[in-house]
Amino acid sequence: MIRFLATLTLGLFIALPAKAAVEIEEVTSPGGITAWLVEEHSIPFAAIEIRFKGGGSLDAEGKRGATNLMMALLEEGTGDMDARDFAAAREALAASYEFDTYDDSITVSARFLTENRDESVELLRKALIEPSFTQDAIDRVRAQVLANIRSNAQDPRRIANRAFDAAAFGDHPYGSPLSGTLESVAALTRDDVVEAKARTMTRDRVYVGAVGDITAEELGTLLDDLLGDLPEEGAPLPDDVDFIPEGGVQVVPFNTPQSVAVFGHEGITRDDPDFFAAFVLNQILGAGGFASRLTEEVREKRGLTYGISTHLVPLDHAELYIGQVASANDRIAEAIEVVRDEWRRMAEEGVTEQELQDAITYLTGAYPLRFDGNGPIANILVGMQKEGLGIDYITTRNDKIEAVTQEDVARLAKRLLDPDGLYFVVVGQPEGLESTN
Incomplete structure (x- = not known):
């Protein structure tokens, strides 16, 4: 999949001693969003991990790769900011955002300094709630996805995994690459991208983990500011599927x-x-x-x-x-x-x-x-919840x-x-x- 990565000074990452107990607190925001929190105030820095259950398996029929394309577009502009403006704003805040797509989830990873927390959260909120999804950005990112699909088609390991999944799961979403095919991705429209976001990024299946220089009260406010405007419900999850081959x-x-x-x-x-x-x-x-x-x-x-x-x-x-x-x-x-x-x-x-x-x-x-x-x-923390x-x-x-x-x-x-x-x-x-x- 295409990943858009931002870096943060390695010195900001803290390590717990091998024998340290991790004290986890469950936090519920005023708006009813739940998260697990580990407070660590020794460094003015925090990490937020957000996971929405469903992922690429929620692609609409005939729209394989729409969720993957949508997630790759979240840093490509919001409001009056294009991709370059968004990147400049993020770098000025020394913040980091990552957006990823998996079979069963989409993930949002954020890292930010305490002194820039409010501005960093607001910039991320705009990406999640108000992405532009301009045609220029769609065409540019689509070209990157298509190049990646072509490259994978020449990689024996990728070929083997794709063939194994197809044999194992048939027509179930697990049976095809979450990045889509050359044909399915080429046919995706802006409406398909907007629909993919509505199907996957909803409050009814969100999990949040937070670690670092933030209190429970501050996290509760952050959760509502960041996620409170998301739709309440998404598309139905796919059915369970049995492994098809018998050897x-x-x-x-x-x-x-x-x-x-x-x-x-x-x-x-x-x-x-x-x-x-x-x-x-x-x-x-x-x-x-x-x-x-x-x-x-x-x-x-x-x-x-x-x-x-x-x-x-x-x-x-x-x-x-x-x-x-x-x-x-x-x-x-x-x-x-x-x-x-x-x-x-x-x-x-x-x-x-x-x-x-x-x-x-x-x-x-x-x-x-x-x-x-x-x-x-x-x-x-997020994996434990999910x-x-x-x-x-x-x-x-x-x-x-x-x-x-x-x-x-x-x-x-x-x-x-x-x-x-x-x-x-x-x-x-x-x-x-x-x-x-």
């Missing part, structure tokens, strides 16, 4: 000496009682870098790849357990067989006590490192990981891992592999 291989021919494979099957929901067992399992199987089983078997023992990884992906309307690997055309078939074998071994045998303890030690020890600044903490994790999640998360046992992982592995159900999309000129369906 197999899809080969996408592409002229390259190295094939890229994306693989996976149905995953696990974030609120499943066994999610933390799945989290630990994934660390051992494929997320643990050089310590993972797949890296050991595919890279270290056989030299089939430079890297392989797996990921739990609990989307709002579907769940995936996916991975990716790249290997020479004459070796990718062997790499795929090793992946299947390791999937089966984990499902049948579970994990060792040493693997379990090493994974738990890493996952619990690495967690405090995520709290390395106002912005990252604000983002974590996932329904509870305001005490930061203090209880490691306890839940440490409570996972060998038996938990073994039970979950038998339920989750399906070696015969793995679906592989291979982009390249793989030797010894043909599409099975």
Whole structure:
């Protein structure tokens, strides 16, 4: 996607000590908007993270890419300011705004100095409430989006991910790129952009996290000033969708000496009682870098790849357990067989006590490192709200990981891992592999 980034002096980002407790306060504005706040007054600076549930999945039928284009246009002018005027005003305030589009959300990230808070919030309010969406700006940003789509069409990894999503989800919004296609983006009008904003940027599905030099009372006023004029309700969310393929291989021919494979099957929901067992399992199987089983078997023992990884992906309307690997055309078939074998071994045998303890030690020890600044903490607060994790999640998360046992992982592995159900999309000129369906 196209990102319009503004920078802020790195010295303004504060880091919490690894053992520090993060005290979160729930704030409700006079107008009824809720946010989670961590006050930190040591530096006159604050970060606000705003997330609207829905994202690219709310594109109207036949308008794929409209939400992505709309979000990329928010810094392109408001009122009597064009893009250059807006950028100059933002820089004069030493403020930073980022606007992003994802499958299940659109996000707004703001960073500003305390002394310029009111002016920075007002400038952001104009971008959110009164964007110009001029035809010149639409044409210019559309050209950038189209260039990005063309570039992605020549990237084997992007091709593999796009083909995997299409096979996994079919006509559901998850089945197509949120940036749209050359045809859909070229056909978008200003009315489509305006409609995309009305469908996605509404008060009924907004989550806010704030961290830094701001009090609860000040945040309440800020929320109403910034978001109070947004529409109350947006478009209906899409239906849930099941993972379609039942295993197999899809080969996408592409002229390259190295094939890229994306693989996976149905995953696990974030609120499943066994999610933390799945989290630990994934660390051992494929997320643990050089310590993972797949890296050991595919890279270290056989030299089939430079890297392989797996990921739990609990989307709002579907769940995936996916991975990716790249290997020479004459070796990718062997790499795929090793992946299947390791999937089966984990499902049948579970994990060792040493693997379990090493994974738990890493996952619990690495967690405090995520709290390395106002912005990252604000983002974590928003994610916690959207996932329904509870305001005490930061203090209880490691306890839940440490409570996972060998038996938990073994039970979950038998339920989750399906070696015969793995679906592989291979982009390249793989030797010894043909599409099975």
